[in-house]
Amino acid sequence: MIRAAYWNPTPSGDPKTADFYVWLFSHLLVDQKFITIFSMLFGAGILLMTGRVEAAGKSPAALHYRRMAWLIAIGLAHSYLLWSGDILVAYGLCGFVVFLGRHLRPRSLLALFTTDARVLGIGARLLAIAAAFQLFDGTQAVTTGILRGIGDTRTPMVMNVIGHWVLGLPVGYALCFGFMWGVAGLWIGLSIGLIFCAVALTVTWIMRSRHLELPPSAHPPEPIEML
DSSP: OOGGGGTOSOTTSOOOHHHHHHHHHHIIIIIHHHHHHHHHHHHHHHHHHHHHHHHTTOOSHHHHHHHHHHHHHHHHHHHHHTOTTOOHHHHHHHHHHHGGGTTSOHHHHHTTTOOOHHHHHHHHHHHHHHHHHHHHHHHHHHHHHHHHHTTOOHHHHHHHIIIIIIIIHHHHHIIIIISOOTHHHHHHHHHHHHHHHHHHHHHHHHHHHTTOOOOTTOOOOOOOOOO
16 A cells, blocks of 8 residues: 555545445544554653652753653664654654643643634543543553563453443443533543453453462562663
8 A cells, every 4th residue: 555545545546435434444443543542641651750750859851851862863763774654753852842831731732722712621621531541541551561471462452342342432422422422422432441441451460460470580670760
């Protein structure tokens, strides 16, 4: 598939009906969904890191900008040596600007892009929902990595299918169109799916970890300093 078809499925002519709906499904409900979640986690990571440094009575600026510089350097190396579609440079450059607005309130951030009062109200509600599910999204991401690390890739896949497609999407559809909650209903459905995944995968890890044993030669890892 040529590069332009990523955004527009018609560069080689009108696609067949099935091809178009496969592109629409994967683009909106898979690709863009994870890009959105990753972007929110990137911002949440900046807030958590800077908040922790500030709580220790230090300035987080030097640490943050050093991290963004490394991110850009890795992205440039990856882009020129491996794949031209690298996204790390864009995230690193955005990180330089995002840091300056980390203390702004949601409405103040949204006001940078629109003055429509209705859009500001909807956006503020969506940001509140996004903030609420970050804990569960982070939990399911960590437990998924842990389970994969011990060789269990099937359980995370099954739980994510159940959480997002069997539970989250139908509930979000019902809240949005049945109960007329609008886009907030869709996001609440997504949150419910994430909560299910986080709880189910955490319980799975607890049950699996009871039967794990460290080898006799194992020792605690040495602490490392942040970049």
